[in-house]
Amino acid sequence: MKIEVINTGTELLLGNTLNTHGAWFGRELFQLGLRISRQTTVPDGDAIRQTLEESISRADAVIVTGGLGPTSDDLTREITAQVIGLELISDESAMRSLEAFFAIRGRVMVDANRKQALCPVGADILPNPNGTAPGIYVPPRLNGRSNCAVFLLPGPPRELYPMYHAEVAPRLRALAGIESIHEALVLKFTGIGESDFHQGIDARLAAVPGLEYGYCAHIGEVDLRLIGSPAAIEAGREIALKSFAPFLISDDGASMEKTIVRLLKAKGMTFATAESCTGGLIANRITNVPGSSEVFTHGFVTYANEAKTGMLGVPAAEIKAHGAVSEVVARDMAEGALRESGACIAVSVTGIAGPGGGSEEKPVGTAWIGVATKGGLTETFRIFHPRNRKDFKLAASQSALEAVRRKLKAI
Amino acid sequence: MKIEVINTGTELLLGNTLNTHGAWFGRELFQLGLRISRQTTVPDGDAIRQTLEESISRADAVIVTGGLGPTSDDLTREITAQVIGLELISDESAMRSLEAFFAIRGRVMVDANRKQALCPVGADILPNPNGTAPGIYVPPRLNGRSNCAVFLLPGPPRELYPMYHAEVAPRLRALAGIESIHEALVLKFTGIGESDFHQGIDARLAAVPGLEYGYCAHIGEVDLRLIGSPAAIEAGREIALKSFAPFLISDDGASMEKTIVRLLKAKGMTFATAESCTGGLIANRITNVPGSSEVFTHGFVTYANEAKTGMLGVPAAEIKAHGAVSEVVARDMAEGALRESGACIAVSVTGIAGPGGGSEEKPVGTAWIGVATKGGLTETFRIFHPRNRKDFKLAASQSALEAVRRKLKAI
Numbered sequence: 001m002k003i004e005v006i007n008t009g010t011e012l013l014l015g016n017t018l019n020t021h022g023a024w025f026g027r028e029l030f031q032l033g034l035r036i037s038r039q040t041t042v043p044d045g046d047a048i049r050q051t052l053e054e055s056i057s058r059a060d061a062v063i064v065t066g067g068l069g070p071t072s073d074d075l076t077r078e079i080t081a082q083v084i085g086l087e088l089i090s091d092e093s094a095m096r097s098l099e100a101f102f103a104i105r106g107r108v109m110v111d112a113n114r115k116q117a118l119c120p121v122g123a124d125i126l127p128n129p130n131g132t133a134p135g136i137y138v139p140p141r142l143n144g145r146s147n148c149a150v151f152l153l154p155g156p157p158r159e160l161y162p163m164y165h166a167e168v169a170p171r172l173r174a175l176a177g178i179e180s181i182h183e184a185l186v187l188k189f190t191g192i193g194e195s196d197f198h199q200g201i202d203a204r205l206a207a208v209p210g211l212e213y214g215y216c217a218h219i220g221e222v223d224l225r226l227i228g229s230p231a232a233i234e235a236g237r238e239i240a241l242k243s244f245a246p247f248l249i250s251d252d253g254a255s256m257e258k259t260i261v262r263l264l265k266a267k268g269m270t271f272a273t274a275e276s277c278t279g280g281l282i283a284n285r286i287t288n289v290p291g292s293s294e295v296f297t298h299g300f301v302t303y304a305n306e307a308k309t310g311m312l313g314v315p316a317a318e319i320k321a322h323g324a325v326s327e328v329v330a331r332d333m334a335e336g337a338l339r340e341s342g343a344c345i346a347v348s349v350t351g352i353a354g355p356g357g358g359s360e361e362k363p364v365g366t367a368w369i370g371v372a373t374k375g376g377l378t379e380t381f382r383i384f385h386p387r388n389r390k391d392f393k394l395a396a397s398q399s400a401l402e403a404v405r406r407k408l409k410a411i
Numbered sequence: 412m413k414i415e416v417i418n419t420g421t422e423l424l425l426g427n428t429l430n431t432h433g434a435w436f437g438r439e440l441f442q443l444g445l446r447i448s449r450q451t452t453v454p455d456g457d458a459i460r461q462t463l464e465e466s467i468s469r470a471d472a473v474i475v476t477g478g479l480g481p482t483s484d485d486l487t488r489e490i491t492a493q494v495i496g497l498e499l500i501s502d503e504s505a506m507r508s509l510e511a512f513f514a515i516r517g518r519v520m521v522d523a524n525r526k527q528a529l530c531p532v533g534a535d536i537l538p539n540p541n542g543t544a545p546g547i548y549v550p551p552r553l554n555g556r557s558n559c560a561v562f563l564l565p566g567p568p569r570e571l572y573p574m575y576h577a578e579v580a581p582r583l584r585a586l587a588g589i590e591s592i593h594e595a596l597v598l599k600f601t602g603i604g605e606s607d608f609h610q611g612i613d614a615r616l617a618a619v620p621g622l623e624y625g626y627c628a629h630i631g632e633v634d635l636r637l638i639g640s641p642a643a644i645e646a647g648r649e650i651a652l653k654s655f656a657p658f659l660i661s662d663d664g665a666s667m668e669k670t671i672v673r674l675l676k677a678k679g680m681t682f683a684t685a686e687s688c689t690g691g692l693i694a695n696r697i698t699n700v701p702g703s704s705e706v707f708t709h710g711f712v713t714y715a716n717e718a719k720t721g722m723l724g725v726p727a728a729e730i731k732a733h734g735a736v737s738e739v740v741a742r743d744m745a746e747g748a749l750r751e752s753g754a755c756i757a758v759s760v761t762g763i764a765g766p767g768g769g770s771e772e773k774p775v776g777t778a779w780i781g782v783a784t785k786g787g788l789t790e791t792f793r794i795f796h797p798r799n800r801k802d803f804k805l806a807a808s809q810s811a812l813e814a815v816r817r818k819l820k821a822i
Contacts, residue, residue: 011627013447014595014636015437019430022452026426036424037458041433041450044625051449054465071609071626072617104797112609130798156628158802214425273691273712279698280684280691283712287690288801290766298718301684301694301710303703307752311709311722341718355701390699 001176002037004055008066010043031184044073056148066155068133070112085144086120094125126167131159186253187224208235220398257285263408264295272298272341274333277351281397298341312336334370345373412587413448415466419477421454455484467559477566479544481523496555497531505536537578542570597664598635619646631809668696674819675706683709683752685744688762692808709752723747745781
């Protein structure tokens, strides 16, 4: 089955927004055993017409994202109807959903929104519980131009992803005649790079019959995706763990922060953070996990030296003598957070995010991390991630959380 | 000048690797006043042929990345030569560079690498100091099929980016000529939706000669992009501000957090945060801004009730009487943060991020926000953003920061 993806959005071509849809669809379709044969990005407006005509003439299914909004450059709905030769009519259920969406939020629905309820005659409206633009599915039998199925989906990931899983994946499976979905497993690792996998286990993974696999590297993390029969996946998992078990974050795709919340819950422990250079990122990541309020209690963002002294009791003389980015300050921050919060375990980070503030001895990218536990010895270590500001914060937060994860595993 | 970008790479369509080339080229070309009219991703191998034929027939310049390596599915060079009707011959200088590349690294050059020195007759070899694959430039006069310039470039960013700057950008500049250079401006708004723009100013923007514009909606934010001559942009800017000035975050593309850091610096004020449901996200956003350490001092992440009491002095009896998500607690958190930090202005957020914890009176998505200023009256207000956990946090942080921005503007 040939599938083409068309992403509309001037911002994607101007470089304001990174197009993550292509990679996301690639991974999702892969789990159905399907592949994208071509992905095209076009600007908002009429530019989609030619691409849509070409794709529909070649593919068995075309997935279009974006251009379903209320504004004048949102033309996906109208142009698709013209290309496949169907009239647009206002869908009653879609209109009711739109009215409800605005009513619940106490917002006034303007006329421009009404066009979002338009649907080609006979096509399916795909409900959008997370936004105003419903999706549209045109089955091959309605397509006046070719035997190609057409999906029109909203652009924002928070609307697109749930709609894909609820409405698109089942229809694609039916179209492709897929009886058994391929299983997929994501193993997350930290502390090793993609090349370690290539060098270490690539040849052995490739030798497993029926196993497809791929790596995806993020900052401070490498995901290994295994796809195939349960037996093939288990064989791949064993190969990976045999070589890299100490670096495993999770073997079910759970994020670092979710893994830590799970460990804390399992051990009945509470957690506090003391952050300087990461500026609240660690607390933010932990509190992204539903149910984290059971285990995360206090976050101290001590950006100024006075905050380190006032909130955590780090002696001002110590900061003066050793600098805010030092082993003793990291230690005192972690122990101060433990004391002030009454938590069972606390982590601290103090470093130089840049672009300013670096020195020869402590260049931008340097940080000290501390992990303190009730009744235990405080551990400290130095890291160096010479990256841009945001990436440095992410890398430092990952190093800090990995230290907490290891500590929790060892307790 | 119409420019199309074609990225080749099976891994881009499988989702193993995010295609960052599109966004990168978008930003680079924009700086030359040029825009991508279409971007297409195709698998390795012969799939590029049809796309290349289509692009060459439409565009003034086509940029192809990838498929210049030594393996059997690296066919970009061969297929391009066929499509434009030129013979491939081995380029002597390219062959010498290849041999030198391997000699310097003490590696043996295999036969497969020799095809990397092949070049269409008369075309320019673009040196690649960072890898084995040289680039190729086919000027329009050599193209036997259309008047389109063709660039073949290596895929890896560390090879592509330097080659683009040294070899591609100057040629594009010459091809495009100075008249087609465009300016661009991004205005960021909050508190109004995309449909408000459509209803409010779309028709007037459309009437400005030579102005191109587009909207990009994020959570709690709409970007208006204006592209055209300086006069057209200024006319568009005036139209937008006449209707929506109170909702303007910035008229130079600066983010909400950067705008706030600027305002704080301009007024010589310091800032503190008291966060419950946003869990450090506000502090994290502010500390993403370089130089924020001059104005941001203390962040209190008071996730547990004991933290609200212990860190900010919110009376436990008050939390018991009114609940943690209440106007009085938001007020006391903001005032507590101001007192404990000594900052000039403080913001607080307390709410229900979900998925659990909601009630009929306070459903998931409810939050109270407080803004306290030295010597001023504390302001409080209630918001409701019924979204998933992460999006709720982002929306609540945006509402809180917008309240701070308005306060700072009014002071």
